[in-house]
Amino acid sequence: MNYDRFFEEAIAQLHSERRYRVFADLERIVGRFPRAIWRSNGEVREITVWCSNDYLGMGQNERVIDAMREAAGKMGSGAGGTRNISGTNHPLVELEAELADLHGKEAGLVFTSGFVSNEAAISTIARLLPNCLILSDELNHASMIEGVRRSGVEKKIFRHNDLAHLESLLQAVPHERAKLIAFESVYSMDGDIAPIEAICDLADKYNAMTYIDEVHAVGMYGARGGGITERDGLAHRIDIIEGTLAKAFGVLGGYITGKSAVIDAVRSYAPGFIFTTALPPALAAAATTSIRHLKVSQAERDAHQRQARATKDALSAAGLPVMASETHIVPLLVGEPDLCKQASDRLLEKHGLYIQPINYPTVPRGTERLRITPTPLHSDALIAELTGALLETWTALGIPFQSDATDAQHERSERVVSLVTAKSGG
Ligand SMILES: *Cc1c(COP(=O)(O)O)cnc(C)c1O
Numbered sequence: 001m002n003y004d005r006f007f008e009e010a011i012a013q014l015h016s017e018r019r020y021r022v023f024a025d026l027e028r029i030v031g032r033f034p035r036a037i038w039r040s041n042g043e044v045r046e047i048t049v050w051c052s053n054d055y056l057g058m059g060q061n062e063r064v065i066d067a068m069r070e071a072a073g074k075m076g077s078g079a080g081g082t083r084n085i086s087g088t089n090h091p092l093v094e095l096e097a098e099l100a101d102l103h104g105k106e107a108g109l110v111f112t113s114g115f116v117s118n119e120a121a122i123s124t125i126a127r128l129l130p131n132c133l134i135l136s137d138e139l140n141h142a143s144m145i146e147g148v149r150r151s152g153v154e155k156k157i158f159r160h161n162d163l164a165h166l167e168s169l170l171q172a173v174p175h176e177r178a179k180l181i182a183f184e185s186v187y188s189m190d191g192d193i194a195p196i197e198a199i200c201d202l203a204d205k206y207n208a209m210t211y212i213d214e215v216h217a218v219g220m221y222g223a224r225g226g227g228i229t230e231r232d233g234l235a236h237r238i239d240i241i242e243g244t245l246a247k248a249f250g251v252l253g254g255y256i257t258g259k260s261a262v263i264d265a266v267r268s269y270a271p272g273f274i275f276t277t278a279l280p281p282a283l284a285a286a287a288t289t290s291i292r293h294l295k296v297s298q299a300e301r302d303a304h305q306r307q308a309r310a311t312k313d314a315l316s317a318a319g320l321p322v323m324a325s326e327t328h329i330v331p332l333l334v335g336e337p338d339l340c341k342q343a344s345d346r347l348l349e350k351h352g353l354y355i356q357p358i359n360y361p362t363v364p365r366g367t368e369r370l371r372i373t374p375t376p377l378h379s380d381a382l383i384a385e386l387t388g389a390l391l392e393t394w395t396a397l398g399i400p401f402q403s404d405a406t407d408a409q410h411e412r413s414e415r416v417v418s419l420v421t422a423k424s425g426g
Pocket of ligand 1: 113115141143188213215245254
């Protein structure tokens with residue numbers, strides 16, 4: 001075995017499929033969000049970020065930064081241990097209480113990231129339940145898929161947001177068998193929302209537990225930032241609400257909330273929670289400050305929705321192929337991986353605008369896109385600048401505009417299907 005060659009070929013494969021990832025080297029500038037310094041090939045330039053998940057700009061909120069600084073000054077940098085062995089710092093205990101309150105649940109549990117929270121919680125809950133069946137939405141995030149896989153239990157994938165399909169799968173198993181329905185509220189690549197109430201109705205009817213990922217909604221929806229489940233008055237109908245501290249809250253970490261017994265079980269049985277160092281006090285204090293701020297301040301949520309709407313309107317009016325989205329996410333269809341990368345490169349190099357290309361496997365082939373995330377700090381002037389730069393890019397690269405985009409996308413996916421068929425046939 002030539003090990004070096006093996007890994008080089010693995011990378012070459014990604015290049016040939018046009019899905020080798022290149023990271024932009026950024027330095028965000030406090031007080032000037034969404035501006036950042038970009039370093040590339042020895043060059044240093046200032047650019048505007050249009051694809052951050054710091055949806056509300058809370059990562060640069062003065063009070064959040066102060067809380068982080070103060071906690072680090074008083075308690076030091078790291079937590080100093082796992083939760084079990086000296087790492088349970090007081091700000092973290094306060095944070096968990098804050099999260100339980102945010103979702104109206106008995107208890108909360110914080111993990112190193114949202115990814116870890118999904119992976120650890122789903123796998124542990126499903127593994128503890130006897131002969132559990134997981135019903136998982138086909139577009140669930142990689143972290144949930146990892147949790148399902150890790151659990152080792154039987155799984156059934158239901159078509160995205162398809163209640164009839166979910167019901168037919170539920171019908172096929174005995175009423176008394178343990179079932180866990182895992183889904184998201186806001187799907188972050190298309191910006192659509194799950195039929196949460198109807199899924200809860202099915203869960204009641206067929207005796208299933210519900211697990212929802214509210215990562216792309218917490219802080220941003222609901223009167224106190226409790227997500228879509230708060231906005232729609234459904235939090236009490238969900239067994240486990242999962243979220244992140246790293247997106248709208250602007251810090252780092254993930255969490256679950258729910259009834260005390262299930263949270264305590266995950267705390268006690270999940271290796272991904274137990275065998276890792278606790279979140280540092282500075283991060284916990286910053287997250288609590290951010291959550292508390294967004295519980296009472298509506299200004300960020302209002303401005304966020306306003307600027308997202310303004311961005312969609314401006315791009316649509318310019319004839320750009322904005323994909324349907326019910327939320328703050330603005331996906332712009334390119335439909336081809338090479339073009340998608342070229343568009344992103346051109347926007348950055350020529351226009352100083354950074355929008356990372358989203359290619360397979362994050363989205364299906366043929367639906368490659370630029371995923372734009374306006375924030376309250378993306379002003380009308382920045383939106384106008386973005387629109388002009390996209391128009392120039394779309395024209396220069398010959399990317400389909402609104403009217404022809406759907407046809408082109410359709411044609412491309414058909415081509416992909418016939419390629420796959422030809423391949424498996426041969
Ligand atoms: C980003 C994301 C996560 C992971 O959250 P992190 O805190 O970034 O690890 C989980 N679920 C969804 C849907 C996400 O988009």
